[in-house]
Amino acid sequence: MSEFHVRAVAEGEQRACLQVLEEALHAKPIADEAWAKMAPSWPAEGKFAAFDDHDTPVGITSSFDVELTVPGGRKLLTAAVDGVGVRADWTRRGILTTLMAVQLEDFAARGVPLAALHASEGVIYGRFGYGPATFCKGISVERPRAQVRDGVGRDGAVRIVTPAEAVERVPALYNRFEGTRPGFTTRPAQWWPGFFDRVVTGGGGYRVAIHSGPDGDDGFVVYQTVDMRDRQAPERGALLDIRELQAATPEAWAGLWRFLLSVDLVSAVAGRGRPLDEPIAGLLTDPRAVNTTEVMDDLWVRLVDVLAALRGRTYGAAEPVVLEVLDKQLPHNNGRYAVGQDGVERTTAEPELRLDVATLSSLYLGHGFFADLAPAGHVEVLDEAAVDRADTLFHTARVPWCGTFF
Numbered sequence: 332m333s334e335f336h337v338r339a340v341a342e343g344e345q346r347a348c349l350q351v352l353e354e355a356l357h358a359k360p361i362a363d364e365a366w367a368k369m370a371p372s373w374p375a376e377g378k379f380a381a382f383d384d385h386d387t388p389v390g391i392t393s394s395f396d397v398e399l400t401v402p403g404g405r406k407l408l409t410a411a412v413d414g415v416g417v418r419a420d421w422t423r424r425g426i427l428t429t430l431m432a433v434q435l436e437d438f439a440a441r442g443v444p445l446a447a448l449h450a451s452e453g454v455i456y457g458r459f460g461y462g463p464a465t466f467c468k469g470i471s472v473e474r475p476r477a478q479v480r481d482g483v484g485r486d487g488a489v490r491i492v493t494p495a496e497a498v499e500r501v502p503a504l505y506n507r508f509e510g511t512r513p514g515f516t517t518r519p520a521q522w523w524p525g526f527f528d529r530v531v532t533g534g535g536g537y538r539v540a541i542h543s544g545p546d547g548d549d550g551f552v553v554y555q556t557v558d559m560r561d562r563q564a565p566e567r568g569a570l571l572d573i574r575e576l577q578a579a580t581p582e583a584w585a586g587l588w589r590f591l592l593s594v595d596l597v598s599a600v601a602g603r604g605r606p607l608d609e610p611i612a613g614l615l616t617d618p619r620a621v622n623t624t625e626v627m628d629d630l631w632v633r634l635v636d637v638l639a640a641l642r643g644r645t646y647g648a649a650e651p652v653v654l655e656v657l658d659k660q661l662p663h664n665n666g667r668y669a670v671g672q673d674g675v676e677r678t679t680a681e682p683e684l685r686l687d688v689a690t691l692s693s694l695y696l697g698h699g700f701f702a703d704l705a706p707a708g709h710v711e712v713l714d715e716a717a718v719d720r721a722d723t724l725f726h727t728a729r730v731p732w733c734g735t736f737f
């Protein structure tokens with residue numbers, strides 16, 4: 332059987348590596364024109380690949396640096412992992428395991444405290460120390476029943492912009508929202524061209540509308556309408572599908588929703604990847620017009636430097652707790668940590684809770700509870716009283732949400 336070797340991707344090898352990824356994700360071969368557009372967003376930097384005996388790539392992992400907002404509002408350097416795939420005839424031979432090990436060591440060597448990704452399947456990344464740290468929901472609003480409450484969302488104006496104007500304005504507008512809640516990430520310049528090309532400018536068919544309030548532009552929505560009418564069912568209307576909606580203020584948010592629900596010949600307004608706490612029902616005279624269609628994991632987080640990551644966030648009001656953390660891939664993280672409002676220290680004190688780094692990572696941004704993870708065996712409880720304390724320290728009032736797909 333052929334062996335593989337793993338190394339950093341060299342300049343000029345990106346297209347062959349991208350082809351491996353596209354095949355793994357069941358996408359079509361990359362045409363020359365598509366590659367010409369994508370190449371600037373696909374640098375060799377940050378990519379590791381597995382190669383066969385002929386130096387042909389058969390597996391890839393990729394990342395780029397962003398900043399992730401953590402509880403308390405600090406933004407920590409984070410490796411955004413994307414583009415993971417192994418060619419179908421090379422799977423289950425340990426390629427991903429090797430790629431993840433090399434990539435994590437690279438993050439640790441560069442002093443990156445956090446890594447994050449969106450997972451194609453729930454079973455893949457836990458073994459590498461990643462845990463689901465933010466969640467999102469799909470919603471569908473029955474438009475004929477959905478009347479926005481009087482006096483809400485009327486203060487600003489919404490205008491549909493051209494694709495060119497969207498490309499010019501939306502990235503700067505997004506930068507106004509960064510950091511408002513745990514889980515938000517910055518979007519580096521290399522992220523935007525792929526998004527616009529897929530969705531707006533490259534025939535994706537989505538429109539962009541911008542909300543402006545007293546201080547200028549303060550929100551945007553990316554959406555498309557899919558006409559569902561036919562002669563037999565003219566009342567069916569179109570489905571309005573929200574790709575993304577971001578607002579800097581509650582007024583901008585309400586104004587964008589009022590606009591979406593006012594579009595004629597639409598029977599339902601739907602979106603996926605919305606924050607769990609988005610209060611759409613409260614906006615409407617009939618809260619039952621809103622249905623939650625799914626709840627999904629959103630961002631998976633991996634603490635690469637546990638001490639730095641724990642020190643990067645703030646904590647709720649409780650006495651400190653001593654955690655013992657187990658990390659198979661990055662043993663420098665193994666050990667005990669005293670976590671409290673006044674700081675985080677390594678300690679030799681007796682542990683109160685023992686957990687692996689994936690579980691700690693899933694709780695890190697403030698979603699979920701130690702109390703809920705303990706019964707399933709994710710947290711070993713050595714001192715019962717520590718569970719409540721740990722939950723008060725870690726859980727956040729604001730629900731974490733990422734909302735940026737990579």
Ligand SMILES: CC(=O)SCCNC(=O)CCNC(=O)[C@H](O)C(C)(C)COP(=O)(O)OP(=O)(O)OC[C@H]1O[C@@H](n2cnc3c(N)ncnc32)[C@H](O)[C@@H]1OP(=O)(O)O
Binds near residue numbers: 414418427455
């Ligand atoms: C961040 C992102 O980009 S998400 C996108 C991820 N990519 C995809 O989903 C594309 C399609 N899938 C693939 O390319 C591959 O199946 C990968 C990348 C998920 C896994 O690659 P492989 O090289 O087969 O993984 P590897 O051989 O190292 O497996 C390690 C372990 O994980 C398990 N595993 C890996 N992938 C899966 C899976 N999809 N389902 C169940 N188990 C899996 C293996 O069985 C193995 O378990 P073991 O250690 O107990 O034997």
